[in-house]
Amino acid sequence: MFEINLVPNVKLELLKTQKIRNLVIFYSVIIGAAVIAAVIIMALILGGQKIASNVLSNTIKKDFSALSSRPGINETVTLQNQMKQIGVLSGSKQVPSRLFAFLDVSLPKNDSPYFVTLSSFNYNKTTGVVTMDGQSRGGYPALDALIKTIGLAGYRYVPDYDETKDAELKEEDLEKQGRYTPAKDEDPIFLLDSAIAINETSYGRDADGGLVLRFSINFTLNTELFDFSKKHLTIVGPSKQIVTDSYVQVRDNIFEAEAEDCLPDDKECLEGVK
Numbered sequence: 001m002f003e004i005n006l007v008p009n010v011k012l013e014l015l016k017t018q019k020i021r022n023l024v025i026f027y028s029v030i031i032g033a034a035v036i037a038a039v040i041i042m043a044l045i046l047g048g049q050k051i052a053s054n055v056l057s058n059t060i061k062k063d064f065s066a067l068s069s070r071p072g073i074n075e076t077v078t079l080q081n082q083m084k085q086i087g088v089l090s091g092s093k094q095v096p097s098r099l100f101a102f103l104d105v106s107l108p109k110n111d112s113p114y115f116v117t118l119s120s121f122n123y124n125k126t127t128g129v130v131t132m133d134g135q136s137r138g139g140y141p142a143l144d145a146l147i148k149t150i151g152l153a154g155y156r157y158v159p160d161y162d163e164t165k166d167a168e169l170k171e172e173d174l175e176k177q178g179r180y181t182p183a184k185d186e187d188p189i190f191l192l193d194s195a196i197a198i199n200e201t202s203y204g205r206d207a208d209g210g211l212v213l214r215f216s217i218n219f220t221l222n223t224e225l226f227d228f229s230k231k232h233l234t235i236v237g238p239s240k241q242i243v244t245d246s247y248v249q250v251r252d253n254i255f256e257a258e259a260e261d262c263l264p265d266d267k268e269c270l271e272g273v274k
């Protein structure tokens with residue numbers, strides 16, 4: 001049997017080449033379309049991001065301008081400034097409750113002939129000036145005793161006191177460790193920072209009708225007394241000392257209503273003699 005090839009070899013090669021060419025063109029078109037689609041999608045994404053970024057930038061600029069126009073905004077909003085303020089506030093923090101311990105060691109007790117009560121007490125934390133209005137049945141000797149007692153009042157403290165580690169230590173333990181400043185065998189740091197001025201004195205009658213000397217004095221206290229950084233501070237008087245930061249019992253007889261003026265016919269009161 002004989003087979004006759006009617007298509008020359010050259011023709012077959014040409015057909016094969018054309019087929020390959022058509023496949024290459026077809027896949028190229030598909031790949032090109034995919035690339036164009038990817039480019040379009042990326043362009044849309046980038047364009048959307050740019051539009052969103054511009055909107056946010058305009059909003060930020062608008063809000064920033066509004067905030068910047070407010071007075072004192074740099075001092076109240078800036079994080080760095082806030083961090084600085086924390087240190088400033090902590091360093092300037094005071095403990096005014098120590099005044100009650102100061103009064104306790106300074107005022108004579110009610111069993112003393114020089115017992116004194118106050119009708120008014122004012123402390124200026126900026127200047128450290130104390131204005132004290134009071135009265136006593138002990139007369140001028142009581143006032144003189146009060147002035148001397150205030151002049152002798154002072155304080156000690158423990159610079160390295162740790163409220164967590166040292167809370168269980170007793171006073172004698174701290175004293176044995178030599179941690180007080182100044183030491184217990186030395187004079188305390190005196191509280192009085194100026195001479196005591198007697199502003200006014202007069203006689204009157206207290207709520208029970210007793211003859212009393214009314215007085216008004218002022219003086220300046222050492223403001224370091226109220227320094228928050230001074231831990232375990234002890235106020236020392238001539239006959240008593242109090243650890244201020246654990247002082248919770250305030251005397252209930254420190255204050256009393258101001259004595260009344262002498263009546264015109266009250267000779268004893270007017271002359272201040274019993």
